[in-house]
Amino acid sequence: MLMKICILGAGALGCAIGAVLTEAGHEVWLINRGQALVETLVRDGLKVRDERGDRLVPVHAATHCSQVDAGTGLADLVVVLVKSFHTREAIESAHAVIGPSTVVLSLQNGLGHEDVLAEVVGRERVLAGKTYAGGVMLGVGHIISGIRGKETIVGELDGLVSERAKRVAGAFTSAGLMTTVSRDIMGTMWDKLLVNVATGALSGITRLSYGELYAIPEVENCALAAVAEAIAVARAGDIALTTCDPRQPWLKAAEGLPPEFKASMLQSLEKGSVTEIDYVNGAVVRWGARYGVATPVNSALVACIKGIERGLPLPSTAKQT
Numbered sequence: 001m002l003m004k005i006c007i008l009g010a011g012a013l014g015c016a017i018g019a020v021l022t023e024a025g026h027e028v029w030l031i032n033r034g035q036a037l038v039e040t041l042v043r044d045g046l047k048v049r050d051e052r053g054d055r056l057v058p059v060h061a062a063t064h065c066s067q068v069d070a071g072t073g074l075a076d077l078v079v080v081l082v083k084s085f086h087t088r089e090a091i092e093s094a095h096a097v098i099g100p101s102t103v104v105l106s107l108q109n110g111l112g113h114e115d116v117l118a119e120v121v122g123r124e125r126v127l128a129g130k131t132y133a134g135g136v137m138l139g140v141g142h143i144i145s146g147i148r149g150k151e152t153i154v155g156e157l158d159g160l161v162s163e164r165a166k167r168v169a170g171a172f173t174s175a176g177l178m179t180t181v182s183r184d185i186m187g188t189m190w191d192k193l194l195v196n197v198a199t200g201a202l203s204g205i206t207r208l209s210y211g212e213l214y215a216i217p218e219v220e221n222c223a224l225a226a227v228a229e230a231i232a233v234a235r236a237g238d239i240a241l242t243t244c245d246p247r248q249p250w251l252k253a254a255e256g257l258p259p260e261f262k263a264s265m266l267q268s269l270e271k272g273s274v275t276e277i278d279y280v281n282g283a284v285v286r287w288g289a290r291y292g293v294a295t296p297v298n299s300a301l302v303a304c305i306k307g308i309e310r311g312l313p314l315p316s317t318a319k320q321t
Contacts, residue, residue, distance in 0.1 A: 002026050003171055006068060006075045006097050008090045009082030010061070012135030012267065015041075016145035017079070017107075017177060019048050019057045024175035029068045029075075029097075030061040038063050040141035047142040065094045074099035077168060080106045080117065083268070084279040087116045098125075103164055105154060107131045109196050109264065110279025111189060114157060127165055128185040129154035130192035132252065133177060136262055149256040151178050153192075155185030187240040190230075194241070194249035196280045197230045198223045201301035203263035204275060204308065211259025223250050225297045230284045236291035265305070272312050277305040 003026050007014040010030035022028045030046075032038055041061035048055050062068055068075075075097040082090040091104065098104070098121060105127040106113045114128045130153050134146035154169055156162050165181045172179035182188040202223055203213055213219055227246035234241055243249070254261070265275045281298040288295035 001167065001171070003076040004072055004074070005029070005077045005079060006031055006065060006094065007079045007081060008065075008094060009080065009086070011081070012137040012143050013107075013131075013133065013264070014079070014081040014135075015046055015059075015137075015143050016048070016133060016135035016147055017081075017131075018059060019046055019143075019145060020147055020175045020177055021171070022057055022059055024171075026171065026175070027072055028060060029065075030059055031063070031065060031068075031094075032061065033063055035063055037061075037140055044141060047138075048145050049138070049143065050145040051148055066096045068097050070096075075102050077171075078102060078104045080104065080108060080113065082108070083273075084108055084110050084113060084276045085274070087113050088120060091117055091120045103127055103168065105129050105168060107152070108279075109192070109200075109276050111193060111283045112279060118157075123157060126157060127154050127168065128157055128189065130188055131177075132192070132195065132255075134257060134261060134264075136260070136267065144258065144261065146257045146261060147177055149178070151180070153180055153182045153185070153188045155182035155188060157185065159183050159185070184240055187242070190234050190239045191242050191249075193280065193283065194227050194230050194243075194246075195253045197284060197298065198227050198246075198250040199253040200263045200265040200275075201226075201277060201281050201305050204265040204269050204277075205301070205304045207266060207269075209259060209266075210254045210257055210261045210263070214254055220250065222297065226281065226284075226301060229288065229293070229295045229298050233284055233288045233291060233293045233295065236293050237287055269308060269312070274309045274312070275305055277302055277309075281305075 006029045010032045018028045038061045045056045045058045133150040136144040169179040224246040268275045281301045284298045285295045
């Protein structure tokens with residue numbers, strides 16, 4: 001079944017997901033506050049580079065949900081991809097497209113967004129999810145898409161396998177975004193958190209792309225130590241993980257991605273924006289304190305990113321990407 005889908009925070013990843021869903025026939029609206037980006041997308045379309053080469057995808061785009069065409073009805077699905085610290089503001093601005101049957105799905109990095117969304121739209125509307133897909137913005141309206149072979153998982157907060165979760169997963173999979181439904185979305189979220197812990201902060205601190213990052217043994221050792229801490233914290237919190245090997249998340253982070261790919265944390269810093277460190281490595285530190293598990297590596301990574309953020313020329317918690 002074709003759907004009307006709004007992607008809140010359509011940066012590189014949101015555009016990559018929106019492109020394949022648009023090509024599959026869904027009515028997709030890319031929502032981004034950047035006027036220049038939206039104007040480029042509306043005028044020229046979205047330039048996508050992936051394993052098939054370069055192509056142009058005509059897309060719908062707007063700076064605010066109030067600009068979404070109401071003639072085709074309310075959204076069937078709202079995908080939330082804004083930076084973690086913009087979650088409440090973004091979903092509160094989306095009321096114009098949310099109706100009684102609209103499903104709200106978070107595919108954000110880190111932990112805790114589902115609770116914020118539930119406070120605004122009601123827990124009964126919210127699906128949780130994680131994606132290993134990626135994207136890099138090469139220029140205004142021009143992205144590298146890392147979709148092929150990258151898994152996405154969605155699930156109900158109560159662990160049930162609902163028809164709506166299966167419908168979303170089916171729509172994504174048929175568009176080329178391999179998606180499954182999880183009975184344990186918290187475990188799924190921690191599995192993805194391990195991947196973010198492995199590369200995000202280290203990429204931001206070193207300013208290295210994946211090809212460069214993975215060539216340095218000392219970086220790998222640091223990544224494995226950070227992931228090992230996160231695994232210990234998850235175990236203390238009775239979280240069911242799919243792996244206890246720190247190397248697996250480290251390798252999965254770069255699986256299928258080109259050497260020039262950059263972690264989202266590095267992309268944020270390069271744009272002069274603060275990062276989601278508090279919701280990734282910072283979440284490991286908070287959970288570790290809760291359960292009495294030492295997290296010195298993750299604490300050091302948080303401190304380094306915080307120091308880099310302090311030196312940014314433009315403090316930009318006001319940016320949405």
